[in-house]
Amino acid sequence: MAGSTDKAVFDIFLSMESGPAAASSTATAQAWLEHHSCSLGLFIDGKFVCPADRQTCSIADSKGGNVCSTVCAADDDVSQCASSAVSGYKAWSGMSCYARAKVLLRLVSLLGQHSKCVSELCDLCEASCSPASLVRLLQYYSSWAQLRDSLITNWTPLGVVVVVASDDCSFYSLMLKAVPALAMGNSVIIVPGRSTAPPALLLAQLFMGAGLPAGALNILTGSDMSLAVKVAQNSSISYMTYSGNKQDGIMLHKATAGIGIPVSISCIGATCPFIIFESADIDSAVDGVLEAAFKKKKEVHWVLYVQESVFKLVIPRLKQRIAGKKCVNLASDEDRILVDTAVQEAQQQGAELLQSCAAPPSGASYPPTVLCGGAPSSPFVVSPAPGPLLPVMTFRSNTEAVTLGNHSPHGLAASIWTEDLTLALETAKSLSVGSVWVNSHSVTDPGLPISGHKDSGTCTDGGQAGLYQFLRSSCTSSPPLPRSSPVSMDYTKFGIAASPVLIPDNTDAASAPKTYLQFVGGKACKSDSGCSVAVQAPGGGSVLAYCPDGGRKDVRNAVEAAIKVQPGWMKKSPTARAQSLYFLAKGLEAKRRDIAMSITSQLGLSMDDAEKEVDLSAARLSDWAAYCDKIQGETLPMPQSGTALSIPEALGVVGLVLPDKNPLLSMVTLLGAAIATGNAVVMVPSQKNPLPVLAFIQVLQSSDLPVGLVNVISGRRDQLTVALANHSVIKAIWYWGSAEGCQYLQHTCTSPLKTLRLFCQKENGGMNWTQSHPSLLEEMWRNAVQWKSVWIPTA
Structure with missing residues (x-):
C-alpha cells in the first residue's frame, strides 16, 4: 500500500490505493548494450553491420539519460539490405510450412531464456511490450505458418515486405505486423522508430539463433520517415505497412505516391x-x-x-x-x-x-x-x-x-x-x-482481427483476416501497380481538362446515336452540367452513343442518396440481401438480349460471345447472393477468461472506377462484392466502354434494391476520380485506370483516410474476370469489409 503501513483492510478497500511498485532493474539490458558498446548497428543478412562514416541517432530514457545510439542507414545500406531480403525470401519461402513453424517455435524457447533482457530493454527504451505478449504472438502465428497451405489455399506470399513504425509506436504494434508477414513466408525489412529500434535488433539476433535464414529479417535504423521512403523506392519491395501516428503515416503515404507499391496504415493516438x-x-x-x-x-x-x-x-x-x-x-x-x-x-x-x-x-x-x-x-x-x-x-x-x-x-x-x-x-x-x-x-490478443475505422487506419491486423495483407491471390498474375518513378504532376490540375467539344451533325433522327442517362438516387437522369460525351465505336470509328458528362455535383448527389440508405441496408439480414441479389440476377437474365446488344456494339464481339458474358454476369451475381449468409464472423477462443467476437462490417459508401476489360462482368463482380457485404456504391463506368454498364441501369430500375444504394455516374474518368477522392463520406475507392490516377489517389486520399484498391490498366493482360476462382471472390469480399472485435470478460 502506497505510503502507509498501518491502514486497515477496510480503509484500503475504500480508497482502493495501488500497492508499491516493485523495484526495477535494467542490469541485463545494460549488459547487452555494453556488449555492443552502446552503439547499435544495422541488422543485414543475419548479422550486425556497423558501416563507417554514418550519422548516429541517440536514444534517451524517461529521465533524459542516454541509453544508446543507432546508425542512420544510407543509400548503400538500403540497396544491400534489399538484396539480402530478396535472397532471404527465396530461402525462407522455399522452406516447408512445418519448417517455418519450427523456427518460430524455437524463438519462443529463446524468448523464455532471454525474457529478462527483452523486458528490461523494452522498459529502458519505453517501447511497452511484455515477453509474455511476444510469446503469445509467436505461438499464435507459428500455428498459422504450419497451416497456411491447408487453411489458406490459393494464396502465395508477396515477397519483400517493409514494416515501418513511428517513434511513438509500441514494440508490440510493430511485431504484430512483422511476425505474421514472416509466418506467411515473406522476408521482412523493419524500419523501427527510435524507441523500438533496440528491442527490434535484439529480437533479430534471437531470430537468427532460432534458425531463420540470413536475409529473411533485416533492420534498418534512421532518424526519421525519410529512410522508409528510400526503402520503398527500391524495386525489390512488394508491400509496405506502417504503424504509428497519423502525421507520419500521411507523410509516408504521400511520399510513396506513384512508386507503385501498396501502402497500408494503422494509426495510434x-x-x-x-x-x-x-x-x-x-x-x-x-x-x-x-x-x-x-x-x-x-x-x-x-x-x-x-x-x-x-x-x-x-x-x-x-x-x-x-x-x-x-x-x-x-x-x-x-x-x-x-x-x-x-x-x-x-x-x-x-x-x-x-x-x-x-x-x-x-x-x-x-x-x-x-x-x-x-x-x-x-x-x-x-x-x-x-x-x-x-x-x-x-x-x-x-x-x-x-x-x-x-x-x-x-x-x-x-x-x-x-x-x-x-x-x-x-x-x-x-x-x-x-x-x-x-x-x-x-x-489485446493476436487472434483478434482489428481494422482501423475512419481515420484510424486502412488495414486489418491480427487474426486470420490480418494475414491476407501479406498474401497475393493466385488468380492475380501480376502486381496491380507496376513499379515506376512518380510522374511529375500538379495535383491541383488533375482531372480539370475541358470537356471535349461536341459538334452537331446533319444525320437524320433514325440514324442518330442513342443518348443514355446516368442513375442517381434511384432515378435515370442527365448530368447536372447538362453536357454529354461521345462514345466511340471500336477502333475509334463513328459515334455509337452519347452519355452524360458527370461531375462533382453528380457525385455529391449520389453520395447523399447512398449515405441515407446504406445504414438500413447494412442492418438487413444476410438472407434479405441475398434475395435482392438473386432478384437482380434474374432481372439481368430477363434483359439478356438488350444487354448483349450493348456489349456487341461497344466491343465489336459476336452476339454469342456477348450473351456468354451476360450469362457469366448473372451467375456471378448469384454467387454473391449465395455468399451473403455464408461468412459472418466467429467466436474466437481466447487464452484469457472471456469470449471474443470477430465481426465483419460494411465499409460504408464505396466508389468504383470500373475497368475497360469485360465491362459488364467486371462491374457485377465488384458491385456484388460491395452490396453483398452491406455497402452502398457510386460507380463510374469505363470511359472507353461505358454502354454495357449504362444499359444495366434498366436492370437496376426494375430491381428491389433500396433507392440510392447503387448509383451510376458516367463521364470523364479523371474528373470523376477527383470528385470521389475529395468527398469525405466515401470510405473506399476501387480504381482501374491510369498510372497518374493511381498516383493522384495515393497522394490525395489521406484526410480523411480512404481504403484504396488501385490497378493500373494494361492493354493486354490484367485480371481475368471470366474465371470463377474461389480466391477471386474471397479477395473481393475481404476488401469490402472491415473487422470489429468485441471482448466480453467472464469470471
Whole structure:
C-alpha cells in the first residue's frame, strides 16, 4: 500500500490505493548494450553491420539519460539490405510450412531464456511490450505458418515486405505486423522508430539463433520517415505497412505516391470513448478508467462519457481515487506547453478541474487531471494534448452515448461498462471502432482481427483476416501497380481538362446515336452540367452513343442518396440481401438480349460471345447472393477468461472506377462484392466502354434494391476520380485506370483516410474476370469489409 503501513483492510478497500511498485532493474539490458558498446548497428543478412562514416541517432530514457545510439542507414545500406531480403525470401519461402513453424517455435524457447533482457530493454527504451505478449504472438502465428497451405489455399506470399513504425509506436504494434508477414513466408525489412529500434535488433539476433535464414529479417535504423521512403523506392519491395501516428503515416503515404507499391496504415493516438452506463459496477468502472487514462505511455487518448443518472456517483469516486497520485512524466518540455494550453482553454470554456496534486511550475511532468463539463467539439476533447488529461461528459440515453462515441474522427477502440449484456452488444455493434472491450480495456490478443475505422487506419491486423495483407491471390498474375518513378504532376490540375467539344451533325433522327442517362438516387437522369460525351465505336470509328458528362455535383448527389440508405441496408439480414441479389440476377437474365446488344456494339464481339458474358454476369451475381449468409464472423477462443467476437462490417459508401476489360462482368463482380457485404456504391463506368454498364441501369430500375444504394455516374474518368477522392463520406475507392490516377489517389486520399484498391490498366493482360476462382471472390469480399472485435470478460 502506497505510503502507509498501518491502514486497515477496510480503509484500503475504500480508497482502493495501488500497492508499491516493485523495484526495477535494467542490469541485463545494460549488459547487452555494453556488449555492443552502446552503439547499435544495422541488422543485414543475419548479422550486425556497423558501416563507417554514418550519422548516429541517440536514444534517451524517461529521465533524459542516454541509453544508446543507432546508425542512420544510407543509400548503400538500403540497396544491400534489399538484396539480402530478396535472397532471404527465396530461402525462407522455399522452406516447408512445418519448417517455418519450427523456427518460430524455437524463438519462443529463446524468448523464455532471454525474457529478462527483452523486458528490461523494452522498459529502458519505453517501447511497452511484455515477453509474455511476444510469446503469445509467436505461438499464435507459428500455428498459422504450419497451416497456411491447408487453411489458406490459393494464396502465395508477396515477397519483400517493409514494416515501418513511428517513434511513438509500441514494440508490440510493430511485431504484430512483422511476425505474421514472416509466418506467411515473406522476408521482412523493419524500419523501427527510435524507441523500438533496440528491442527490434535484439529480437533479430534471437531470430537468427532460432534458425531463420540470413536475409529473411533485416533492420534498418534512421532518424526519421525519410529512410522508409528510400526503402520503398527500391524495386525489390512488394508491400509496405506502417504503424504509428497519423502525421507520419500521411507523410509516408504521400511520399510513396506513384512508386507503385501498396501502402497500408494503422494509426495510434486516437481519441477513444470510455462509456459508463447507469447499469455498470461504478467502482470497477472508475478503477478501469483511471488505469487506462493515466498510463505513463499510451497509444490512445480516452474521453469519459458517464450517464447522467450516475454522474454524481462517478465524480466523487474519481476525485477520491486520483488524490495523491504522482505527476506523470511527459516526453518533452514541448508537450508540457501543449498540456498547459489545453487546460487553460478547458477552464476558459467552463470545464471544472480535478487534479491529484498541484501542477509543478515547470518541467516535463504533469499531475493526473480530470476535465469535467467539456463539449464534444471542444479542442481538448477532439484533439487532446499528449498528457494525463481525462475529459468527462454526460449523456442521457443509449442513443446519445453512441452518437457521442462516434463523434471522434478516429475509430480505433472503445470501452463499455454495463452489467446489461444486451445493452453492451447493441452499443458495441453501433460504435464505429475496430475494438470494443466490455467491462475491461486495452485487452489485446493476436487472434483478434482489428481494422482501423475512419481515420484510424486502412488495414486489418491480427487474426486470420490480418494475414491476407501479406498474401497475393493466385488468380492475380501480376502486381496491380507496376513499379515506376512518380510522374511529375500538379495535383491541383488533375482531372480539370475541358470537356471535349461536341459538334452537331446533319444525320437524320433514325440514324442518330442513342443518348443514355446516368442513375442517381434511384432515378435515370442527365448530368447536372447538362453536357454529354461521345462514345466511340471500336477502333475509334463513328459515334455509337452519347452519355452524360458527370461531375462533382453528380457525385455529391449520389453520395447523399447512398449515405441515407446504406445504414438500413447494412442492418438487413444476410438472407434479405441475398434475395435482392438473386432478384437482380434474374432481372439481368430477363434483359439478356438488350444487354448483349450493348456489349456487341461497344466491343465489336459476336452476339454469342456477348450473351456468354451476360450469362457469366448473372451467375456471378448469384454467387454473391449465395455468399451473403455464408461468412459472418466467429467466436474466437481466447487464452484469457472471456469470449471474443470477430465481426465483419460494411465499409460504408464505396466508389468504383470500373475497368475497360469485360465491362459488364467486371462491374457485377465488384458491385456484388460491395452490396453483398452491406455497402452502398457510386460507380463510374469505363470511359472507353461505358454502354454495357449504362444499359444495366434498366436492370437496376426494375430491381428491389433500396433507392440510392447503387448509383451510376458516367463521364470523364479523371474528373470523376477527383470528385470521389475529395468527398469525405466515401470510405473506399476501387480504381482501374491510369498510372497518374493511381498516383493522384495515393497522394490525395489521406484526410480523411480512404481504403484504396488501385490497378493500373494494361492493354493486354490484367485480371481475368471470366474465371470463377474461389480466391477471386474471397479477395473481393475481404476488401469490402472491415473487422470489429468485441471482448466480453467472464469470471
